[in-house]
Amino acid sequence: MLRYLATRALSLGLSLVVASVVIFALIEVIPGDPASYMLGLNATDETLAALRTELGLDGSKFDRYLAWVGGMLTGDFGVSYTYRVPVAELVLDRLWVSLPLAIYALTLSTLIAFPVGILAAANRGGVLDVAIMGGTQLGIAVPNFWFAMLLVLLFAVTLQWFSAGGFAGWDDPLLAIKSLTLPAVALALPQASILARVMRSALIETLEQDYIRTARAKGLSRRQAVLRHALKNALIPVLTIIGLQFSFLLAGAIIIENVFFLPGLGRLIFQGITQRDLVVVESVTMLLVFAVILVTFLVDVAYALVDPRLRRR
Amino acid sequence: MRRLPPALLIGAALSAAFLAIAALSLVWTPHSVTGVSISERLQPPSAQYVLGTDQLGRDLASMLMVGAQTSIAVALIAVGIGIALGVPLGLAAAATRGSLLDEIIMRGNDLIFAFPSLVIAILITARYGPSATNAILAIGIFNIPVFARVARGGALPLWTLDYILAARTAGKGRVRISVEHILPNILNLLIVQATIQFSLGILAEAALSYVGLGAQPPVPSWGRMLAEAQTMIYSHPMLAILPGLAIVLMVLGLNLMGDGLRDALDPRLRRRRA
C-alpha cells in the first residue's frame, strides 16, 4: 500500500513539473514577445519597457520559469496586469464559486448516474434499459452551454423560479445554492449520462464473471449477487470516469460560468484571455491542471481502497 | 444475412444527412451567408426564408448548412490528426511492451490527459489567435492520446496470441506484424473510437466557437450562432434553439452510429448471435 502510494505520489510530482513547463512554454516561450502581445499595437516604447521589467522579461527564460514556479510554491501567483491586484487574491475569491459549483455538479451527476446505471444493467435488454440508454444518448449529445440556455429560457424566463444569472455571495447560503443550481444541473446532466452508461456496462461486464456464477451457486439471488459481488468490482472503471469528469467539469465551468455570469475561475481565465492578461491566464491554468492531477491521484488512492490487489503491493 | 442494429441505421442516416447538407452547402445555399441586410433582419419563417433570418438579416437555413460544413471539417481533420499520430504511437507502444519507448509514450499520454482539454484549447487559441486552424490543432492534440491508448489496449492482448508467435517464427519483424496482423484486427475498435471522437470534436468546436475562439466571422458556425443568439433569447428563442438542435442531432447521429458499429463489429457479440 505504502509503496503503491509512494509511486503514485512521485508520478503526481513529475506530472506537475512537466505540466508547468508545458504551460510556461505555451505562454512565454513560443513566438512573439509576451509584453507586446499583452499591450497590443498601441503601446508606447516606455510602457512596453515598464511591463517587460515588471514581468522580468529581461532575464533569462529559465530564471523566469524558476521565479514563477518558486512564487507559486510560496503562494505568490504574480500580480494581475489589468486588475493590479495579486492573482492569488483573485483566485481565492473566485474559488468560492467554482469549487462549490464543481462539487455540486459532480454530486448531482453521481447521484443521478448510479441508480440509473444500476437500474439499466439490472433490466438489461428490457424496456427500461432501452429507455435509459436512449435518454443518456441524448444527454451526451447536448452541449452543456446550450442546455444551460434552455434551462434559463424555461426556469428563469418563463417560469421565473430561478434568476437568469449572477451570484450574490455566500452571505445568504440558500440564495447562493439557488443561484448555483441551474449551472450545476447544466453541467451535471451530460456528465451523468456518460457516468450512467459506464456504470451500466461495467456492471454488465462484472455480471458475466465466473465469481457471479459461484455466488449464484451458493444460493444468492440475482439481486444479492449484484449488490454483494458485482457493485464493488464495477466501481473500479466508474471511479476512473469520475476522476476524468472532474477535469471536464472544470473546463465546462469556464463556459457555463460565462452563460450564467458567475464570478468563478472560468470567468477569470476567460477575462484574462480577452484582456490579454497573461499573468492571470498562466497561473490560473496551472491551478486548474494542478486540481486535475490531484484528483487523478485521489482516484488512484480510491483504487487501492477498493482493490486489494493494489493494496498489498 | 445478419440484421443490423437499429441504432446503427438511425445513426448512419442522421450522420449521412448532415454530411450531405454540408457537402451541398459547398456548392449551393438558398441565400448568401455573407450578405448582411438590416432591412431583412429577424424575419419569421416564410417562403423566402424557410427558417427566418437572424439579427443581421442572414438566412438561418443557409447559416445552419454552412455551419454543418464548418463543424464537420474541424472535427474530421482533428480526428485525422489523432489517428495519424496516435495509432502508430499506440502500435509501437504495444509492440515494445514494457520498454522505455512504451513507458515514454504512455506517460506522455497520461500527461495530456491530465490537462483539462478545453482549458488548453482555449489557451492555445487565445495565445495564437482564434481561428479554425488553431481550433483544429487544439482539438486534434487531445485526440492523439485517445487513439494511442485504444490502439495499444487493443493490440496488447493480440500480441499474446499464438498467431503472432507463428508470424515471429516465420521471421517477421514487429513493424510488419503490427501492420499485417495487429492493425486489421483492431480496425473495429478504431472505427468505433473515430466516430466517438468525431462527435466529441463537433461538441468541442461548438464550445470553442461559442466563446469566440473557433472559426472567425464571417464564416458561420453553430457555436457562434448560439453565442450571438444568447442576448436575444427572450425575444427570439428560435435563434438559439435551432443551432443547438443541429448540434444535438449531428452528435446523436454519430454516437448512435458508433454504438451500433460497436455492436455490429464486436466479435464476441457476433459469435453469440451466430
Next chain:
Amino acid sequence: MIGVENLSVAIHGTPILRGVSLQIAPGEVFGLVGESGSGKSMTALALMGLLPEGAEAGGEILIDGRDLMRNSEPDWCRVRGNDIGMIFQEPMTALNPVRTIGDQVAETLTIHGAAEPRAALEIARDRLDRVGLSHIGMDAYPHELSGGQRQRVCIAAAIALHPRLLIADEPTTALDVTTQAQILDLLSALVEEEGMGLLLITHDLGVVAGMADRIAVMRQGEIVETGPTAQVMAERNHPYTRALLAASSHVPERAAAQRPDPLLQVEDVRREYPGRREGFRRGPPIVAVDGVSFTLHEGESLGLVGESGCGKSTLTRAILGLDPVQGGDIRLFGRSIVPQMPREMRAGIQVVFQDPYGSFNPRWKVDRIVAEPFHLLDAPPRGSERHDRVAEALTAVHLSPDDMAKYPHEFSGGQRQRIAIARALITRPRIILLDEAVSALDVSVRARILDLLAELQDGFGLSYLFVSHDLTVVRAITDRVMVMQDGRFVETGETEAVFNDPQHEYTRALLAAAPRLDLAS
C-alpha cells in the same frame, strides 16, 4: 437419493439434452463423462436451476421425492448452496477478487440464514481447515492464493452447509496433475465423511476411472451408457464407449527410423527474466531455465514434460529464437540460434501451438496462413508453384486443397490443428516443435492428430520436440523424455524406461498423480 428423470433442455428451440436420467445415492461418486459439447455441463446447470436465458427444460429433478423442476426462483435460491453445492472449472476466476476468502465461505451460511455473521465466520474457519487451508488466514484475498488453494476455497464454500449433493464441473482440468490428485483425494474424503453424493463431470476418463462408483457416458445430449465404473470399463457395450476408451489410451504406430546425427543441441542454457520492479530498481532476476542441456537427433521424437511454471515454455521460446539466452548455447544444424539469426535457419525449425483458436489471424484465409512461413525463404515460390506447395501441405495433413479459400472459423478444433501443422510443414523443416499441440483437443480428435503426427514423421523424416504436461500423450508419441522441474531437468531417458522405472522422486510423484484408466476397480 437424488434423481434426474428424463431431463431434456432446449435453447431457443435447439435441443441440447434429450432424456437424461441418472440416480446418485448418498456417499456415492457419480462420474459424468463426455467430450466437449456432449451436454454434461448443461446437465449440471439444469440441476442447479441456473440454465441460461432462453432455455426450456422438461423432465424431473427429484430430491427425496420433491420435484425441483416446479421450483420458483426463490425456491431455487434456497436449494442452491443448501441442498446442492457446485464448484467450477476455473478456480482462478471463480472467487470475487475484492472480498476475503473467509467472507466468501461464510456467505453461504449467512445467505441461507444458517448462522449469524460472527458464528458463520467461525464455521467458515472450520470448513477452510477441513479442506486443508488451516495455514491460510480468513482475511486472505483470492489473488494471494494458488489455483489449487482457490479451488479448495470454492469447495469449502460449496460444502459449508453440508449439501446432499456436490456438483464438480471439470474441477481439476485447469490444474497441474499433482494438484489435481490432491483435490480429487480431498473430494473423495469429503464424500465419505459428509455422506453426500458427488456428481463429478469431466472429459478425462482417467479421472473418473480412479474414483467414481458409477459412471455415465454422454454424447450429443444423451447418455449412451451407464453403470458401475468397473463394469462399464470392462464391458464397453456401446460403440462410443469403446471408441472413447480406445482414443484415451491411443498409441500411434510409429516406425523407428532414428539416426544418430544431432540436429538440435542445447548446452547449459540459462534464461532469466528481469526481477520485479521496486520503485526505480529491479529485484534480482528470476531464473526460469537453469542450465539445461540436451540433443535432438534426426528422426527422433523427444518429449519435454513438466507442470506449469517449470520453465518449459521459456525454453521453447528460446529454442525458437524468440528470446535471447543469458547463458549457454542453442545450436541448430551446428549454428547458434539467436533472435537475429538468418531467416533460412528459422525455416528449418517450425512450431505448432496449443490453442486451435488463437493460432490464426481470423481475417486471413487458409492459403495465406499456411504460406506465411514462405517469408523465411530467399526465393519464396510464387503463382502456381505457391498454390501447389500450399495444396501439397494441406493434402499431407488430410485436408482438401479446396480449403485454401476458407477462413479459419469455418473449421473444427481438430481441423484447425491440421492447418497449423500444414503451416509448420510448408518450409519443409527438419524439426517441428509441438508446444502442447494436442492438449486442447477432445480425446478422439487427439488420437487422430497423434496418428497424423506419426505418419508425417515417417513420411518426411521429421524430428519432434514434444512439449506437454500430459504424461499419457508424451508416452504415446516419444522415444525419449526429459522431466523438468523448477527450470532444471530432474530426469531424462528412454520414455518407456522412465515411465516404468522412474528414478527421481519428482518423476515418481508426477506418475503417481496422473489419472490412469487401469485403476477402475
